[in-house]
Amino acid sequence: MSNEHITTAYQNAKQVFARYGVDTEQALAELKTTPISIHCWQGDDVRGFESPDVALSGGIQTTGNYPGAASTPAELRADMEKAFSLIPGKKRVNLHAIYLDSDEHVERDQIKPEHFARWVEWAKQHDLGLDFNPTLFSHPKADDGLTLSHPSEEVRQFWVEHVKASRKVSEYFGRELGSPSVMNIWIPDGMKDMPVDRLAPRQRLLDALDDALAEKIDPAYHKDAVESKLFGIGAEAYTVGSNEFYLAYASTRNTALCLDAGHFHPTEMISDKISACSLYVQDLLLHVTRPVRWDSDHVVSFDDETQAIMREIVRNQLQDRVSIGLDFFDASINRVAAWVIGTRNAQKALLKALLEPTAQLKAAEAEFDFTTRLGLMEEAHSLPWAAVWDYYCAQNQVPVGFDWMKDIKDYEATINETR
Known part of the structure; x- marks a missing residue:
């Protein structure tokens, strides 16, 4: 045409x-200035560059073996640049801690801003904001299925220090790039079969989070968010970080609340939760994804729920309080195309809502x-x-x-x- x-x-x-x-001009102006935070982990099947040969764990799974996965930070950035050239509008990039760009191995509780300096320089070149996530999975100290709620003080403290270090990286992003980095905390902690004591792990998680987030950081540079999950592979019977736990935590600790479209019962929709949660939590983070029967993180489609999510944001004028991020990892199709399809669908849904x-x-x-x-x-x-x-x-x-x-x-x- x-x-x-x-x-x-x-x-x-x-x-x-x-x-x-x-007014279509007003709608286009708002769409142009509303960033979508695009997740890096679609490009390499959530392997990262800390120890790429370590198997993915923590109740999540990538399926497929389509050729062309990125194996270095440079390849991943090149793939994202290609995707961005096909996606209109304002964009951010969401990094996990395992995507550090370092010439030497760095343990997770020792990560520092300099290990992500190349990402920041790249973001500056392409006018991108950066968001961040501590990585509390795919690690020997997560093999028991517990991290911040682990009964071992040594293990818990390791992960507390990782979250603290991650906050410093996130703050660095915000200072360098001039917009706050939203740092989302998700943990895989849970049990495969019915636990006897559901309370003690949640008490440990509460205390660990309070410790990890104790230092005040200027929200102009960094914002903390917490994310619940219903279940995962190997944690089918009990998840420590439930919806009730994190909704209460966000509302009492003044953090952002992350609502992931795949982290609830198949008949629950996060579009219905946005307005309710906005009454109690100032800032919301969305992980827009497409679950198929479970949290399978399919590429975002222009489906009813994606459209409903965007309508709720616009109808309630929550654009300034809601950060829109994507979260899917499909290794069965071209990974760059997955970014393009999913992000353009999210933008289409937002435009239609506007x-x-x-x-x-x-x-x-x-x-x-x-x-x-x-x-x-x-x-x-x-x-x-x-x-x-x-x-x-x-x-x-x-x-x-x-x-x-x-x-x-x-x-x-x-x-x-x-x-």
């Missing part, structure tokens, strides 16, 4: 939306005119938002429609010769 046709379609769509009281005639819908609801509400909600799905999306891509000089796949195929052919 030519730029002329794209612009004409957009101008026609603009007039249609105007009849519903929606183009919803929210004012009219809320007015109908306030008047108990539920017939108009339902009719307009359904009609809004058919409004020409796709023409606005195509225009946005063209304005950001990234491929429109499916044209990006040719770039992926060309890039894949190149890297397959060298990896």
